[in-house]
Amino acid sequence: xxxxxxxxxxxxxxxxxxxxxxxxxxxxxxxxxxxxxxxxxxxxxxxxxxxxxxxxxxxxxxxxxxxxxxxxxxxxxxxxxxxxxxxxxxxxxxxxxxxxxxxxxxxxxxxxxxxxxxxxxxxxxxxxxxxxxxxxxxxxxxxxxxxxxxxxxxxxxxxxxxxxxxxxxxxxxxxxxxxxxxxxxxxxxxxxxxxxxxxxxxxxxxxxxxxxxxxxxxxxxxxxxxxxxxxxxxxxxxxxxxxxxxxxxxxxxxxxxxxxxxxxxxxxxxxxxxxxxxxxxxxxxxxxxxxxxxxxxxxxxxxxxxxxxxxxxxxxxxxxxxxx
Numbered sequence: 001x002x003x004x005x006x007x008x009x010x011x012x013x014x015x016x017x018x019x020x021x022x023x024x025x026x027x028x029x030x031x032x033x034x035x036x037x038x039x040x041x042x043x044x045x046x047x048x049x050x051x052x053x054x055x056x057x058x059x060x061x062x063x064x065x066x067x068x069x070x071x072x073x074x075x076x077x078x079x080x081x082x083x084x085x086x087x088x089x090x091x092x093x094x095x096x097x098x099x100x101x102x103x104x105x106x107x108x109x110x111x112x113x114x115x116x117x118x119x120x121x122x123x124x125x126x127x128x129x130x131x132x133x134x135x136x137x138x139x140x141x142x143x144x145x146x147x148x149x150x151x152x153x154x155x156x157x158x159x160x161x162x163x164x165x166x167x168x169x170x171x172x173x174x175x176x177x178x179x180x181x182x183x184x185x186x187x188x189x190x191x192x193x194x195x196x197x198x199x200x201x202x203x204x205x206x207x208x209x210x211x212x213x214x215x216x217x218x219x220x221x222x223x224x225x226x227x228x229x230x231x232x233x234x235x236x237x238x239x240x241x242x243x244x245x246x247x248x249x250x251x252x253x254x255x256x257x258x259x260x261x262x263x264x265x266x267x268x269x270x271x272x273x274x275x276x277x278x279x280x281x282x283x284x285x286x287x288x289x290x291x292x293x294x295x296x297x298x299x300x301x302x303x304x305x306x307x308x309x310x311x312x313x314x315x316x317x318x319x320x321x322x323x324x
């Protein structure tokens with residue numbers, strides 16, 4: 001008879017050695033998890049090879065790791081490879097980014113919640129360079145508004161409310177804290193065209209639309225690290241910023257086109273699109289003024305994805321120039 005297990009999918013692309021080892025050590029350090037843990041590292045053509053990272057683990061780090069190598073396709077494509085390679089014995093599937101680390105009780109707590117009948121689990125976490133947790137900083141979720149699972153001091157809660165709407169208006173789900181019931185969502189995949197924004201949100205939205213009973217932990221169970229990060233590495237003024245805006249706009253358009261939205265939700269998406277189109281115009285003007293290059297093919301690709309960005313460009317540029 002097969003033995004149910006937890007499969008951990010780690011998409012991997014890093015330039016510095018040693019990053020993945022920290023993540024793997026945090027998996028190996030899991031305590032009291034009642035299920036065997038199997039790790040799938042998907043090497044997405046990483047400059048620092050995953051094989052060398054795994055080989056560099058200390059002998060006492062007993063961990064079942066399988067490496068899958070593939071041409072570079074981005075984090076969504078790497079996660080999809082891991083999803084497709086998950087063992088049939090997988091009961092729960094967990095995500096961990098290669099530069100993040102778990103608390104030692106993360107999987108034990110996730111399994112406890114999911115075994116109580118839930119389909120999806122996430123937890124509070126420390127974002128890059130922060131000392132205050134994501135829940136406390138954003139104040140988008142109030143644990144006291146959600147019933148406790150088990151003893152109150154365990155900080156496990158049953159999520160109450162419209163999770164889809166929560167993700168749409170102010171996402172609280174950190175990818176490296178997610179664990180879900182594999183059999184129920186085994187066919188779900190990330191939309192790989194969203195490489196720098198939105199592919200994870202769309203995945204959580206799809207699970208929410210399918211009625212995933214959701215539990216969460218108000219304890220911080222992951223710490224985000226400083227490795228290659230396609231989102232945080234695409235801030236204002238960087239070469240990748242316009243690419244990020246492109247994907248942010250495409251993500252909102254995908255939400256609008258793929259999901260039935262209430263009037264209020266549609267207005268929220270339209271407000272986001274208006275703001276992002278203004279930011280797109282601001283980035284274009286910045287590049288022209290400073291002689292910076294445009295990502296090859298991006299302007300043409302964006303015209304196909306969201307023509308209204310260009311239709312609104314003259315008005316947005318005039319407002320920027322006039323300081324309005």
